[in-house]
Amino acid sequence: MEINVLSPIDGSMLGSIKKMTQEDVDKIYINARKSFKKWKELSTAKRAEIMYKAADVLEKNKEEIAILMSKEISKPLKDALIEVERTVGLIKYSAEEGMRIFGEVYEGKNYDESSKNKVAIVRREPVGVVLAISPFNYPINLAASKIVPALISGNVVVFKPASQGVLSGIELVKYFEEAGLPKDVLQIVTGKGSEIGDYLNTHKEIDFINFTGSTAIGEKIGVQAKMKPILLELGGKDAAIVLEDANLDKAANDIVSGAFSYSGQRCTAIKRVLVMESIADKLLEKIKDKVLNLKVGNPFENVVITPLIDEKSAIFVENLIIDAINKGAKALTEIKREGNLMYPVLLDNVNTEMDIAWEEPFGPVLPIIRVNSEDEALEIANKSEYGLQSSIFTNSIEKAFKFANELEVGTVHINNKTQRGPDNFPFLGIKNSGAGVQGIRHSILSMTKIKTIVLDM
Ligand code: NAP
Ligand code: G3H
Numbered sequence: 001m002e003i004n005v006l007s008p009i010d011g012s013m014l015g016s017i018k019k020m021t022q023e024d025v026d027k028i029y030i031n032a033r034k035s036f037k038k039w040k041e042l043s044t045a046k047r048a049e050i051m052y053k054a055a056d057v058l059e060k061n062k063e064e065i066a067i068l069m070s071k072e073i074s075k076p077l078k079d080a081l082i083e084v085e086r087t088v089g090l091i092k093y094s095a096e097e098g099m100r101i102f103g104e105v106y107e108g109k110n111y112d113e114s115s116k117n118k119v120a121i122v123r124r125e126p127v128g129v130v131l132a133i134s135p136f137n138y139p140i141n142l143a144a145s146k147i148v149p150a151l152i153s154g155n156v157v158v159f160k161p162a163s164q165g166v167l168s169g170i171e172l173v174k175y176f177e178e179a180g181l182p183k184d185v186l187q188i189v190t191g192k193g194s195e196i197g198d199y200l201n202t203h204k205e206i207d208f209i210n211f212t213g214s215t216a217i218g219e220k221i222g223v224q225a226k227m228k229p230i231l232l233e234l235g236g237k238d239a240a241i242v243l244e245d246a247n248l249d250k251a252a253n254d255i256v257s258g259a260f261s262y263s264g265q266r267c268t269a270i271k272r273v274l275v276m277e278s279i280a281d282k283l284l285e286k287i288k289d290k291v292l293n294l295k296v297g298n299p300f301e302n303v304v305i306t307p308l309i310d311e312k313s314a315i316f317v318e319n320l321i322i323d324a325i326n327k328g329a330k331a332l333t334e335i336k337r338e339g340n341l342m343y344p345v346l347l348d349n350v351n352t353e354m355d356i357a358w359e360e361p362f363g364p365v366l367p368i369i370r371v372n373s374e375d376e377a378l379e380i381a382n383k384s385e386y387g388l389q390s391s392i393f394t395n396s397i398e399k400a401f402k403f404a405n406e407l408e409v410g411t412v413h414i415n416n417k418t419q420r421g422p423d424n425f426p427f428l429g430i431k432n433s434g435a436g437v438q439g440i441r442h443s444i445l446s447m448t449k450i451k452t453i454v455l456d457m
Pocket of ligand 1: 135362
């Protein structure tokens with residue numbers, strides 16, 4: 001059975017993929033297990049050589065893959081190109097970082113007299129077969145951010161890309177093959193997560209699940225994984241908090257690009273603004289100006305706002321807006337939807353009774369919540385079920401650090417928009433935003449296990 005992949009831009013047919021069966025998945029896992037021994041026994045230097053070649057192949061094909069990605073997930077072409085270039089860097093840095101993973105030596109003599117002749121050599125070993133599941137919004141970068149740290153440290157990978165983004169994923173795997181990756185070290189599973197997912201997640205051959213996507217699916221995988229180690233990067237409701245002494249031009253710029261790039265379909269998008277009442281009008285004037293100037297349309301025409309991944313997602317965003325308006329929010333821009341194309345919406349006077357104050361829209365809408373004190377801002381920010389990132393805009397280093405210390409998130413950006421990169425930084429969500437830590441070095445550490453060898457001299 002085949003599944004057609006259609007473009008969210010115009011519904012045109014881009015290709016078709018195999019709807020894999022449980023028997024296909026069994027074969028993939030068995031082949032992965034078989035290939036593990038040889039791959040793990042290669043030197044890290046040899047594996048790094050292949051990663052560097054893969055980076056070169058990706059770079060050589062960057063225009064072609066960026067165009068495919070734009071068509072497949074409706075990402076503005078220039079952003080797609082940036083994603084590919086960023087991934088070339090990520091692959092090279094992962095190869096380097098793999099070479100910087102060293103073992104440790106522990107000395108028994110530091111513990112007590114009777115252990116003084118003991119030495120422990122503590123080494124890092126690959127976990128084995130890694131199931132890497134990626135979302136639609138970064139089909140190359142988020143896929144590579146799982147695949148490459150896994151491979152460089154000697155794991156083999158079973159890769160399940162999002163169904164929208166799968167064609168880009170297939171190309172990525174081909175680039176690794178062209179770079180000389182041995183057979184079955186990286187294999188792709190195609191088909192709908194809702195159909196093959198449970199079988200994939202609960203297979204006995206899995207040693208590690210590395211998932212990025214929605215909190216609902218992440219939670220399910222957490223339960224299915226039982227005792228197996230996992231890494232989950234999930235949803236977010238990142239707040240930008242703007243204090244009275246902030247540079248409002250800088251804040252407005254960052255907030256608009258942070259909220260609306262790729263039409264808000266980023267886990268780290270700014271998804272609510274908590275602004276002090278006394279400066280709210282001034283800030284909103286600046287934000288509104290910029291939102292009104294956001295170009296809307298086809299990803300190949302140098303725009304920011306493009307059709308969302310599907311119509312269901314656009315209707316979800318529209319309904320959040322309608323709920324907010326019904327409860328007293330004020331739209332400062334036109335509310336307009338054409339199929340899956342949702343125009344950018346700026347919503348003032350949002351309060352905590354409205355769904356949009358808490359839900360992740362994953363679309364081009366920015367709710368503004370006016371607050372009367374810094375404590376209120378902190379309280380609302382921390383009340384969210386999510387804990388991915390936050391921004392704090394202020395000219396006071398003391399206040400910035402007070403917020404940074406008290407915000408319940410994985411990362412706080414001071415006077416900047418929320419964002420994952422650079423890709424060597426730790427990246428994590430707490431609460432319902434995830435479990436475990438990504439970022440090149442941390443991804444390698446997560447997907448390796450300690451082996452202790454004790455010598456009694
Ligand atoms: P999603 O619907 O959860 O899908 C993510 C991946 O999981 C896709 O490959 C999907 O395949 C697969 N999947 C679906 N059901 C599955 C199951 N039962 N078992 C195994 N895999 C299954 O998320 P999305 O719509 O692609 O991405 C948007 C969400 O991801 C947002 O909530 C966003 O915040 C989050 N996200 C988080 C981060 C982060 O780093 N924190 C980064 C990006 C996105 P199919 O496509 O075939 O369904
Ligand atoms: O969608 C989630 C990504 O991890 C966001 O990455 O901040 O670089 O856009 P980004």
